[in-house]
Amino acid sequence: MNPHSKEHRLMSTVPQHRARKRFGQNFLRDLGIISRIVRAVGPRSTDRLVEIGPGQGALTEPLLEAAGHLEVIELDRDLIPGLRVQFFNYPDFVVHEGDALKFDFAALKGDGPALRVVGNLPYNISTPLIVHLLAAGSAIEDMHFMLQKEVVERLAAEPGGADWGRLSVMAQYYCQVEQLFIVPPEAFVPRPKVDSAIVRLTPHEILPYTADDPALLFELVKLAFGQRRKTLRNNFKGRVSPDTLEGLGIDPIRRPQTLTVAEYVAIANRVAADEQASGEWGSQT
Structure with a gap:
Protein backbone atom coordinates (compact mmCIF):
# COMPACT_ATOMS: atom_id res chain seq x y z
CA MET A 1 0.00 0.00 0.00
CA HIS A 204 -39.77 21.72 4.48
CA GLU A 205 -39.47 25.47 3.95
CA ILE A 206 -43.21 25.62 4.58
CA LEU A 207 -44.90 22.70 6.33
CA PRO A 208 -47.40 21.00 3.98
CA TYR A 209 -49.67 20.40 6.97
CA THR A 210 -49.41 22.45 10.13
CA ALA A 211 -50.22 21.03 13.55
CA ASP A 212 -51.52 23.62 15.99
CA ASP A 213 -49.77 21.67 18.75
CA PRO A 214 -46.90 19.47 17.44
CA ALA A 215 -46.42 17.87 20.86
CA LEU A 216 -50.06 16.76 20.84
CA LEU A 217 -49.67 15.46 17.27
CA PHE A 218 -46.78 13.21 18.22
CA GLU A 219 -48.49 12.10 21.43
CA LEU A 220 -51.44 10.92 19.34
CA VAL A 221 -49.19 9.29 16.72
CA LYS A 222 -47.39 7.38 19.49
CA LEU A 223 -50.75 6.31 20.90
CA ALA A 224 -52.02 5.24 17.48
CA PHE A 225 -49.02 3.04 16.77
CA GLY A 226 -48.94 1.57 20.27
CA GLN A 227 -50.55 -1.59 18.90
CA ARG A 228 -50.28 -1.69 15.13
CA ARG A 229 -52.73 -4.56 14.63
CA LYS A 230 -55.52 -2.87 16.52
CA THR A 231 -57.91 -0.28 15.13
CA LEU A 232 -57.89 3.45 15.78
CA ARG A 233 -61.03 2.96 17.89
CA ASN A 234 -59.08 0.69 20.25
CA ASN A 235 -55.79 2.58 20.28
CA PHE A 236 -57.44 5.99 20.78
CA LYS A 237 -59.91 4.74 23.40
CA GLY A 238 -60.38 7.38 26.08
CA ARG A 239 -58.41 9.97 24.08
CA VAL A 240 -60.07 10.43 20.68
CA SER A 241 -63.70 9.42 20.24
CA PRO A 242 -65.02 7.49 17.23
CA ASP A 243 -67.36 10.44 16.60
CA THR A 244 -64.37 12.77 16.28
CA LEU A 245 -62.74 10.46 13.74
CA GLU A 246 -65.96 10.05 11.76
CA GLY A 247 -66.42 13.82 11.75
CA LEU A 248 -63.09 14.03 9.91
CA GLY A 249 -64.09 11.34 7.42
CA ILE A 250 -61.80 8.76 9.06
CA ASP A 251 -63.26 5.31 9.70
CA PRO A 252 -62.52 4.32 13.34
CA ILE A 253 -61.89 0.71 12.30
CA ARG A 254 -58.89 1.68 10.18
CA ARG A 255 -55.46 0.67 11.41
CA PRO A 256 -52.77 3.26 12.23
CA GLN A 257 -50.46 2.39 9.33
CA THR A 258 -53.16 3.36 6.79
CA LEU A 259 -53.36 7.02 7.81
CA THR A 260 -51.40 9.78 6.08
CA VAL A 261 -49.50 12.62 7.74
CA ALA A 262 -52.35 14.95 6.73
CA GLU A 263 -54.91 12.74 8.49
CA TYR A 264 -52.88 12.60 11.70
CA VAL A 265 -52.52 16.39 11.63
CA ALA A 266 -56.27 16.76 11.11
CA ILE A 267 -56.98 14.53 14.13
CA ALA A 268 -54.52 16.44 16.32
CA ASN A 269 -55.94 19.82 15.30
CA ARG A 270 -59.51 18.69 15.98
CA VAL A 271 -58.54 17.34 19.42
CA ALA A 272 -56.65 20.57 20.18
CA ALA A 273 -59.67 22.67 19.15
CA ASP A 274 -62.07 20.52 21.19
CA GLU A 275 -59.83 20.71 24.27
CA GLN A 276 -59.49 24.47 23.92
CA ALA A 277 -63.26 24.89 23.56
CA SER A 278 -63.84 22.62 26.56
CA GLY A 279 -61.39 24.65 28.63
CA GLU A 280 -62.97 27.94 27.63
CA TRP A 281 -66.46 26.58 28.41
CA GLY A 282 -65.27 25.29 31.77
CA SER A 283 -63.80 28.68 32.68
CA GLN A 284 -67.14 30.37 31.99
CA THR A 285 -69.17 28.08 34.24
Missing part, protein backbone atom coordinates in the same frame (compact mmCIF):
# COMPACT_ATOMS: atom_id res chain seq x y z
CA ASN A 2 1.30 3.46 -0.93
CA PRO A 3 2.20 5.20 2.38
CA HIS A 4 1.02 8.52 0.93
CA SER A 5 -2.33 7.25 -0.31
CA LYS A 6 -5.70 8.05 1.21
CA GLU A 7 -6.16 4.34 1.87
CA HIS A 8 -3.01 4.28 4.00
CA ARG A 9 -3.91 7.44 5.91
CA LEU A 10 -7.37 6.07 6.59
CA MET A 11 -6.04 2.76 7.90
CA SER A 12 -3.28 4.35 9.99
CA THR A 13 -5.27 7.06 11.73
CA VAL A 14 -5.38 6.43 15.49
CA PRO A 15 -4.12 2.87 14.89
CA GLN A 16 -4.38 1.87 18.52
CA HIS A 17 -8.09 2.68 18.69
CA ARG A 18 -10.50 -0.23 18.60
CA ALA A 19 -14.16 0.25 17.73
CA ARG A 20 -16.21 0.48 20.91
CA LYS A 21 -19.42 -1.49 21.05
CA ARG A 22 -20.96 0.83 23.63
CA PHE A 23 -20.60 3.73 21.17
CA GLY A 24 -21.98 1.62 18.31
CA GLN A 25 -18.81 2.27 16.30
CA ASN A 26 -18.38 0.84 12.80
CA PHE A 27 -15.72 2.75 10.87
CA LEU A 28 -16.34 3.40 7.17
CA ARG A 29 -13.41 2.26 4.99
CA ASP A 30 -14.69 1.94 1.41
CA LEU A 31 -13.36 4.92 -0.58
CA GLY A 32 -15.91 4.39 -3.34
CA ILE A 33 -18.78 4.66 -0.85
CA ILE A 34 -17.14 7.67 0.78
CA SER A 35 -16.94 9.43 -2.60
CA ARG A 36 -20.61 8.67 -3.31
CA ILE A 37 -21.64 10.15 0.04
CA VAL A 38 -19.62 13.32 -0.53
CA ARG A 39 -21.12 13.72 -4.02
CA ALA A 40 -24.60 13.29 -2.55
CA VAL A 41 -23.91 15.97 0.06
CA GLY A 42 -22.37 18.34 -2.49
CA PRO A 43 -20.47 20.49 0.04
CA ARG A 44 -19.88 24.15 -0.87
CA SER A 45 -17.49 26.72 0.55
CA THR A 46 -20.46 28.78 1.78
CA ASP A 47 -21.98 25.89 3.76
CA ARG A 48 -22.02 25.58 7.53
CA LEU A 49 -21.07 21.90 7.62
CA VAL A 50 -21.36 19.78 10.76
CA GLU A 51 -20.35 16.13 10.98
CA ILE A 52 -21.69 13.95 13.77
CA GLY A 53 -19.38 11.16 14.89
CA PRO A 54 -16.35 11.66 12.61
CA GLY A 55 -14.67 8.59 14.10
CA GLN A 56 -11.33 8.20 12.35
CA GLY A 57 -12.01 10.88 9.75
CA ALA A 58 -13.09 8.83 6.73
CA LEU A 59 -15.73 11.38 5.69
CA THR A 60 -14.06 14.28 7.43
CA GLU A 61 -11.13 14.59 5.02
CA PRO A 62 -13.11 14.81 1.75
CA LEU A 63 -15.65 17.14 3.34
CA LEU A 64 -12.85 19.44 4.48
CA GLU A 65 -11.19 19.28 1.08
CA ALA A 66 -14.44 20.28 -0.61
CA ALA A 67 -15.63 23.00 1.77
CA GLY A 68 -12.41 24.18 3.45
CA HIS A 69 -14.04 24.18 6.87
CA LEU A 70 -15.96 21.77 9.08
CA GLU A 71 -17.24 21.37 12.62
CA VAL A 72 -17.47 17.89 14.11
CA ILE A 73 -19.17 16.48 17.20
CA GLU A 74 -17.42 13.49 18.76
CA LEU A 75 -18.31 11.69 21.98
CA ASP A 76 -15.32 9.32 22.13
CA ARG A 77 -12.58 11.42 23.73
CA ASP A 78 -9.91 8.90 22.72
CA LEU A 79 -10.50 9.75 19.05
CA ILE A 80 -10.31 13.52 19.40
CA PRO A 81 -6.49 13.93 19.67
CA GLY A 82 -6.02 11.90 16.49
CA LEU A 83 -8.56 14.03 14.63
CA ARG A 84 -6.85 17.25 15.70
CA VAL A 85 -3.47 15.93 14.59
CA GLN A 86 -4.81 14.59 11.30
CA PHE A 87 -6.45 17.89 10.33
CA PHE A 88 -4.15 20.44 11.99
CA ASN A 89 -3.52 22.06 8.59
CA TYR A 90 -7.14 23.21 8.47
CA PRO A 91 -7.55 26.29 10.71
CA ASP A 92 -11.33 26.14 10.27
CA PHE A 93 -11.61 22.57 11.55
CA VAL A 94 -13.44 22.67 14.91
CA VAL A 95 -14.01 19.74 17.26
CA HIS A 96 -16.90 19.79 19.74
CA GLU A 97 -16.46 17.08 22.35
CA GLY A 98 -19.85 15.89 23.52
CA ASP A 99 -22.99 13.87 23.00
CA ALA A 100 -24.92 14.80 19.85
CA LEU A 101 -28.13 13.70 21.62
CA LYS A 102 -27.66 16.59 24.05
CA PHE A 103 -26.12 19.06 21.62
CA ASP A 104 -27.89 22.39 21.03
CA PHE A 105 -27.89 22.68 17.23
CA ALA A 106 -29.98 25.86 17.26
CA ALA A 107 -27.38 27.54 19.48
CA LEU A 108 -24.59 26.34 17.17
CA LYS A 109 -26.31 27.98 14.22
CA GLY A 110 -26.72 31.25 16.09
CA ASP A 111 -27.18 34.11 13.63
CA GLY A 112 -25.34 32.26 10.86
CA PRO A 113 -26.63 30.16 7.97
CA ALA A 114 -28.59 26.98 8.59
CA LEU A 115 -26.50 23.89 9.30
CA ARG A 116 -25.86 21.06 6.86
CA VAL A 117 -25.48 17.96 9.02
CA VAL A 118 -23.69 14.78 7.93
CA GLY A 119 -22.90 11.60 9.80
CA ASN A 120 -22.36 7.87 9.96
CA LEU A 121 -24.67 7.49 12.93
CA PRO A 122 -24.32 4.72 15.52
CA TYR A 123 -27.21 2.31 15.09
CA ASN A 124 -27.99 2.34 18.80
CA ILE A 125 -28.83 6.07 18.92
CA SER A 126 -29.94 6.83 15.36
CA THR A 127 -33.69 7.12 16.00
CA PRO A 128 -33.54 9.34 19.12
CA LEU A 129 -30.84 11.46 17.47
CA ILE A 130 -32.98 12.07 14.39
CA VAL A 131 -35.92 13.02 16.63
CA HIS A 132 -33.60 15.44 18.46
CA LEU A 133 -32.45 16.99 15.17
CA LEU A 134 -35.99 17.35 13.85
CA ALA A 135 -36.74 19.49 16.89
CA ALA A 136 -34.01 21.94 15.79
CA GLY A 137 -36.34 23.11 13.02
CA SER A 138 -35.06 25.94 10.81
CA ALA A 139 -31.56 25.67 12.30
CA ILE A 140 -30.89 22.85 9.82
CA GLU A 141 -30.79 23.14 6.02
CA ASP A 142 -30.49 19.42 5.36
CA MET A 143 -29.16 16.14 6.75
CA HIS A 144 -27.31 13.25 5.11
CA PHE A 145 -26.94 10.17 7.27
CA MET A 146 -25.64 6.64 7.09
CA LEU A 147 -28.14 4.53 9.01
CA GLN A 148 -29.22 0.95 9.39
CA LYS A 149 -31.16 0.15 6.19
CA GLU A 150 -34.22 -0.80 8.20
CA VAL A 151 -34.33 2.66 9.80
CA VAL A 152 -33.98 4.39 6.42
CA GLU A 153 -36.84 2.28 5.06
CA ARG A 154 -39.00 3.40 7.98
CA LEU A 155 -38.08 7.04 7.44
CA ALA A 156 -38.91 6.90 3.72
CA ALA A 157 -41.95 4.60 3.97
CA GLU A 158 -45.35 5.35 2.48
CA PRO A 159 -48.73 5.04 4.22
CA GLY A 160 -50.20 1.56 4.04
CA GLY A 161 -46.87 -0.25 4.00
CA ALA A 162 -45.40 -2.43 6.71
CA ASP A 163 -42.62 0.11 7.41
CA TRP A 164 -44.96 3.08 7.89
CA GLY A 165 -44.96 4.05 11.56
CA ARG A 166 -44.36 6.69 14.18
CA LEU A 167 -40.88 7.59 12.89
CA SER A 168 -42.19 7.90 9.32
CA VAL A 169 -44.90 10.35 10.38
CA MET A 170 -42.55 12.44 12.52
CA ALA A 171 -39.84 12.65 9.86
CA GLN A 172 -42.19 13.38 6.98
CA TYR A 173 -44.12 15.99 8.95
CA TYR A 174 -40.91 18.02 9.12
CA CYS A 175 -38.89 16.85 6.10
CA GLN A 176 -38.76 15.52 2.59
CA VAL A 177 -37.11 12.11 2.93
CA GLU A 178 -35.05 10.44 0.18
CA GLN A 179 -33.38 7.04 0.38
CA LEU A 180 -30.25 7.42 -1.77
CA PHE A 181 -28.33 4.12 -1.87
CA ILE A 182 -27.47 0.94 0.02
CA VAL A 183 -24.10 0.36 1.73
CA PRO A 184 -23.02 -3.27 2.30
CA PRO A 185 -21.44 -4.51 5.57
CA GLU A 186 -18.01 -5.00 3.94
CA ALA A 187 -17.66 -1.20 3.63
CA PHE A 188 -17.01 -1.04 7.41
CA VAL A 189 -14.52 -2.17 10.03
CA PRO A 190 -15.75 -4.01 12.01
CA ARG A 191 -18.47 -5.31 9.73
CA PRO A 192 -22.01 -4.76 11.01
CA LYS A 193 -24.45 -7.64 10.75
CA VAL A 194 -26.92 -5.67 8.62
CA ASP A 195 -26.97 -3.47 5.51
CA SER A 196 -26.78 0.29 5.85
CA ALA A 197 -28.25 3.02 3.65
CA ILE A 198 -27.77 6.71 2.96
CA VAL A 199 -30.74 9.00 3.53
CA ARG A 200 -31.27 12.69 2.83
CA LEU A 201 -33.68 14.67 5.00
CA THR A 202 -34.54 18.17 3.82
CA PRO A 203 -36.72 20.22 6.18
Whole structure:
Protein backbone atom coordinates (compact mmCIF):
# COMPACT_ATOMS: atom_id res chain seq x y z
CA MET A 1 0.00 0.00 0.00
CA ASN A 2 1.30 3.46 -0.93
CA PRO A 3 2.20 5.20 2.38
CA HIS A 4 1.02 8.52 0.93
CA SER A 5 -2.33 7.25 -0.31
CA LYS A 6 -5.70 8.05 1.21
CA GLU A 7 -6.16 4.34 1.87
CA HIS A 8 -3.01 4.28 4.00
CA ARG A 9 -3.91 7.44 5.91
CA LEU A 10 -7.37 6.07 6.59
CA MET A 11 -6.04 2.76 7.90
CA SER A 12 -3.28 4.35 9.99
CA THR A 13 -5.27 7.06 11.73
CA VAL A 14 -5.38 6.43 15.49
CA PRO A 15 -4.12 2.87 14.89
CA GLN A 16 -4.38 1.87 18.52
CA HIS A 17 -8.09 2.68 18.69
CA ARG A 18 -10.50 -0.23 18.60
CA ALA A 19 -14.16 0.25 17.73
CA ARG A 20 -16.21 0.48 20.91
CA LYS A 21 -19.42 -1.49 21.05
CA ARG A 22 -20.96 0.83 23.63
CA PHE A 23 -20.60 3.73 21.17
CA GLY A 24 -21.98 1.62 18.31
CA GLN A 25 -18.81 2.27 16.30
CA ASN A 26 -18.38 0.84 12.80
CA PHE A 27 -15.72 2.75 10.87
CA LEU A 28 -16.34 3.40 7.17
CA ARG A 29 -13.41 2.26 4.99
CA ASP A 30 -14.69 1.94 1.41
CA LEU A 31 -13.36 4.92 -0.58
CA GLY A 32 -15.91 4.39 -3.34
CA ILE A 33 -18.78 4.66 -0.85
CA ILE A 34 -17.14 7.67 0.78
CA SER A 35 -16.94 9.43 -2.60
CA ARG A 36 -20.61 8.67 -3.31
CA ILE A 37 -21.64 10.15 0.04
CA VAL A 38 -19.62 13.32 -0.53
CA ARG A 39 -21.12 13.72 -4.02
CA ALA A 40 -24.60 13.29 -2.55
CA VAL A 41 -23.91 15.97 0.06
CA GLY A 42 -22.37 18.34 -2.49
CA PRO A 43 -20.47 20.49 0.04
CA ARG A 44 -19.88 24.15 -0.87
CA SER A 45 -17.49 26.72 0.55
CA THR A 46 -20.46 28.78 1.78
CA ASP A 47 -21.98 25.89 3.76
CA ARG A 48 -22.02 25.58 7.53
CA LEU A 49 -21.07 21.90 7.62
CA VAL A 50 -21.36 19.78 10.76
CA GLU A 51 -20.35 16.13 10.98
CA ILE A 52 -21.69 13.95 13.77
CA GLY A 53 -19.38 11.16 14.89
CA PRO A 54 -16.35 11.66 12.61
CA GLY A 55 -14.67 8.59 14.10
CA GLN A 56 -11.33 8.20 12.35
CA GLY A 57 -12.01 10.88 9.75
CA ALA A 58 -13.09 8.83 6.73
CA LEU A 59 -15.73 11.38 5.69
CA THR A 60 -14.06 14.28 7.43
CA GLU A 61 -11.13 14.59 5.02
CA PRO A 62 -13.11 14.81 1.75
CA LEU A 63 -15.65 17.14 3.34
CA LEU A 64 -12.85 19.44 4.48
CA GLU A 65 -11.19 19.28 1.08
CA ALA A 66 -14.44 20.28 -0.61
CA ALA A 67 -15.63 23.00 1.77
CA GLY A 68 -12.41 24.18 3.45
CA HIS A 69 -14.04 24.18 6.87
CA LEU A 70 -15.96 21.77 9.08
CA GLU A 71 -17.24 21.37 12.62
CA VAL A 72 -17.47 17.89 14.11
CA ILE A 73 -19.17 16.48 17.20
CA GLU A 74 -17.42 13.49 18.76
CA LEU A 75 -18.31 11.69 21.98
CA ASP A 76 -15.32 9.32 22.13
CA ARG A 77 -12.58 11.42 23.73
CA ASP A 78 -9.91 8.90 22.72
CA LEU A 79 -10.50 9.75 19.05
CA ILE A 80 -10.31 13.52 19.40
CA PRO A 81 -6.49 13.93 19.67
CA GLY A 82 -6.02 11.90 16.49
CA LEU A 83 -8.56 14.03 14.63
CA ARG A 84 -6.85 17.25 15.70
CA VAL A 85 -3.47 15.93 14.59
CA GLN A 86 -4.81 14.59 11.30
CA PHE A 87 -6.45 17.89 10.33
CA PHE A 88 -4.15 20.44 11.99
CA ASN A 89 -3.52 22.06 8.59
CA TYR A 90 -7.14 23.21 8.47
CA PRO A 91 -7.55 26.29 10.71
CA ASP A 92 -11.33 26.14 10.27
CA PHE A 93 -11.61 22.57 11.55
CA VAL A 94 -13.44 22.67 14.91
CA VAL A 95 -14.01 19.74 17.26
CA HIS A 96 -16.90 19.79 19.74
CA GLU A 97 -16.46 17.08 22.35
CA GLY A 98 -19.85 15.89 23.52
CA ASP A 99 -22.99 13.87 23.00
CA ALA A 100 -24.92 14.80 19.85
CA LEU A 101 -28.13 13.70 21.62
CA LYS A 102 -27.66 16.59 24.05
CA PHE A 103 -26.12 19.06 21.62
CA ASP A 104 -27.89 22.39 21.03
CA PHE A 105 -27.89 22.68 17.23
CA ALA A 106 -29.98 25.86 17.26
CA ALA A 107 -27.38 27.54 19.48
CA LEU A 108 -24.59 26.34 17.17
CA LYS A 109 -26.31 27.98 14.22
CA GLY A 110 -26.72 31.25 16.09
CA ASP A 111 -27.18 34.11 13.63
CA GLY A 112 -25.34 32.26 10.86
CA PRO A 113 -26.63 30.16 7.97
CA ALA A 114 -28.59 26.98 8.59
CA LEU A 115 -26.50 23.89 9.30
CA ARG A 116 -25.86 21.06 6.86
CA VAL A 117 -25.48 17.96 9.02
CA VAL A 118 -23.69 14.78 7.93
CA GLY A 119 -22.90 11.60 9.80
CA ASN A 120 -22.36 7.87 9.96
CA LEU A 121 -24.67 7.49 12.93
CA PRO A 122 -24.32 4.72 15.52
CA TYR A 123 -27.21 2.31 15.09
CA ASN A 124 -27.99 2.34 18.80
CA ILE A 125 -28.83 6.07 18.92
CA SER A 126 -29.94 6.83 15.36
CA THR A 127 -33.69 7.12 16.00
CA PRO A 128 -33.54 9.34 19.12
CA LEU A 129 -30.84 11.46 17.47
CA ILE A 130 -32.98 12.07 14.39
CA VAL A 131 -35.92 13.02 16.63
CA HIS A 132 -33.60 15.44 18.46
CA LEU A 133 -32.45 16.99 15.17
CA LEU A 134 -35.99 17.35 13.85
CA ALA A 135 -36.74 19.49 16.89
CA ALA A 136 -34.01 21.94 15.79
CA GLY A 137 -36.34 23.11 13.02
CA SER A 138 -35.06 25.94 10.81
CA ALA A 139 -31.56 25.67 12.30
CA ILE A 140 -30.89 22.85 9.82
CA GLU A 141 -30.79 23.14 6.02
CA ASP A 142 -30.49 19.42 5.36
CA MET A 143 -29.16 16.14 6.75
CA HIS A 144 -27.31 13.25 5.11
CA PHE A 145 -26.94 10.17 7.27
CA MET A 146 -25.64 6.64 7.09
CA LEU A 147 -28.14 4.53 9.01
CA GLN A 148 -29.22 0.95 9.39
CA LYS A 149 -31.16 0.15 6.19
CA GLU A 150 -34.22 -0.80 8.20
CA VAL A 151 -34.33 2.66 9.80
CA VAL A 152 -33.98 4.39 6.42
CA GLU A 153 -36.84 2.28 5.06
CA ARG A 154 -39.00 3.40 7.98
CA LEU A 155 -38.08 7.04 7.44
CA ALA A 156 -38.91 6.90 3.72
CA ALA A 157 -41.95 4.60 3.97
CA GLU A 158 -45.35 5.35 2.48
CA PRO A 159 -48.73 5.04 4.22
CA GLY A 160 -50.20 1.56 4.04
CA GLY A 161 -46.87 -0.25 4.00
CA ALA A 162 -45.40 -2.43 6.71
CA ASP A 163 -42.62 0.11 7.41
CA TRP A 164 -44.96 3.08 7.89
CA GLY A 165 -44.96 4.05 11.56
CA ARG A 166 -44.36 6.69 14.18
CA LEU A 167 -40.88 7.59 12.89
CA SER A 168 -42.19 7.90 9.32
CA VAL A 169 -44.90 10.35 10.38
CA MET A 170 -42.55 12.44 12.52
CA ALA A 171 -39.84 12.65 9.86
CA GLN A 172 -42.19 13.38 6.98
CA TYR A 173 -44.12 15.99 8.95
CA TYR A 174 -40.91 18.02 9.12
CA CYS A 175 -38.89 16.85 6.10
CA GLN A 176 -38.76 15.52 2.59
CA VAL A 177 -37.11 12.11 2.93
CA GLU A 178 -35.05 10.44 0.18
CA GLN A 179 -33.38 7.04 0.38
CA LEU A 180 -30.25 7.42 -1.77
CA PHE A 181 -28.33 4.12 -1.87
CA ILE A 182 -27.47 0.94 0.02
CA VAL A 183 -24.10 0.36 1.73
CA PRO A 184 -23.02 -3.27 2.30
CA PRO A 185 -21.44 -4.51 5.57
CA GLU A 186 -18.01 -5.00 3.94
CA ALA A 187 -17.66 -1.20 3.63
CA PHE A 188 -17.01 -1.04 7.41
CA VAL A 189 -14.52 -2.17 10.03
CA PRO A 190 -15.75 -4.01 12.01
CA ARG A 191 -18.47 -5.31 9.73
CA PRO A 192 -22.01 -4.76 11.01
CA LYS A 193 -24.45 -7.64 10.75
CA VAL A 194 -26.92 -5.67 8.62
CA ASP A 195 -26.97 -3.47 5.51
CA SER A 196 -26.78 0.29 5.85
CA ALA A 197 -28.25 3.02 3.65
CA ILE A 198 -27.77 6.71 2.96
CA VAL A 199 -30.74 9.00 3.53
CA ARG A 200 -31.27 12.69 2.83
CA LEU A 201 -33.68 14.67 5.00
CA THR A 202 -34.54 18.17 3.82
CA PRO A 203 -36.72 20.22 6.18
CA HIS A 204 -39.77 21.72 4.48
CA GLU A 205 -39.47 25.47 3.95
CA ILE A 206 -43.21 25.62 4.58
CA LEU A 207 -44.90 22.70 6.33
CA PRO A 208 -47.40 21.00 3.98
CA TYR A 209 -49.67 20.40 6.97
CA THR A 210 -49.41 22.45 10.13
CA ALA A 211 -50.22 21.03 13.55
CA ASP A 212 -51.52 23.62 15.99
CA ASP A 213 -49.77 21.67 18.75
CA PRO A 214 -46.90 19.47 17.44
CA ALA A 215 -46.42 17.87 20.86
CA LEU A 216 -50.06 16.76 20.84
CA LEU A 217 -49.67 15.46 17.27
CA PHE A 218 -46.78 13.21 18.22
CA GLU A 219 -48.49 12.10 21.43
CA LEU A 220 -51.44 10.92 19.34
CA VAL A 221 -49.19 9.29 16.72
CA LYS A 222 -47.39 7.38 19.49
CA LEU A 223 -50.75 6.31 20.90
CA ALA A 224 -52.02 5.24 17.48
CA PHE A 225 -49.02 3.04 16.77
CA GLY A 226 -48.94 1.57 20.27
CA GLN A 227 -50.55 -1.59 18.90
CA ARG A 228 -50.28 -1.69 15.13
CA ARG A 229 -52.73 -4.56 14.63
CA LYS A 230 -55.52 -2.87 16.52
CA THR A 231 -57.91 -0.28 15.13
CA LEU A 232 -57.89 3.45 15.78
CA ARG A 233 -61.03 2.96 17.89
CA ASN A 234 -59.08 0.69 20.25
CA ASN A 235 -55.79 2.58 20.28
CA PHE A 236 -57.44 5.99 20.78
CA LYS A 237 -59.91 4.74 23.40
CA GLY A 238 -60.38 7.38 26.08
CA ARG A 239 -58.41 9.97 24.08
CA VAL A 240 -60.07 10.43 20.68
CA SER A 241 -63.70 9.42 20.24
CA PRO A 242 -65.02 7.49 17.23
CA ASP A 243 -67.36 10.44 16.60
CA THR A 244 -64.37 12.77 16.28
CA LEU A 245 -62.74 10.46 13.74
CA GLU A 246 -65.96 10.05 11.76
CA GLY A 247 -66.42 13.82 11.75
CA LEU A 248 -63.09 14.03 9.91
CA GLY A 249 -64.09 11.34 7.42
CA ILE A 250 -61.80 8.76 9.06
CA ASP A 251 -63.26 5.31 9.70
CA PRO A 252 -62.52 4.32 13.34
CA ILE A 253 -61.89 0.71 12.30
CA ARG A 254 -58.89 1.68 10.18
CA ARG A 255 -55.46 0.67 11.41
CA PRO A 256 -52.77 3.26 12.23
CA GLN A 257 -50.46 2.39 9.33
CA THR A 258 -53.16 3.36 6.79
CA LEU A 259 -53.36 7.02 7.81
CA THR A 260 -51.40 9.78 6.08
CA VAL A 261 -49.50 12.62 7.74
CA ALA A 262 -52.35 14.95 6.73
CA GLU A 263 -54.91 12.74 8.49
CA TYR A 264 -52.88 12.60 11.70
CA VAL A 265 -52.52 16.39 11.63
CA ALA A 266 -56.27 16.76 11.11
CA ILE A 267 -56.98 14.53 14.13
CA ALA A 268 -54.52 16.44 16.32
CA ASN A 269 -55.94 19.82 15.30
CA ARG A 270 -59.51 18.69 15.98
CA VAL A 271 -58.54 17.34 19.42
CA ALA A 272 -56.65 20.57 20.18
CA ALA A 273 -59.67 22.67 19.15
CA ASP A 274 -62.07 20.52 21.19
CA GLU A 275 -59.83 20.71 24.27
CA GLN A 276 -59.49 24.47 23.92
CA ALA A 277 -63.26 24.89 23.56
CA SER A 278 -63.84 22.62 26.56
CA GLY A 279 -61.39 24.65 28.63
CA GLU A 280 -62.97 27.94 27.63
CA TRP A 281 -66.46 26.58 28.41
CA GLY A 282 -65.27 25.29 31.77
CA SER A 283 -63.80 28.68 32.68
CA GLN A 284 -67.14 30.37 31.99
CA THR A 285 -69.17 28.08 34.24
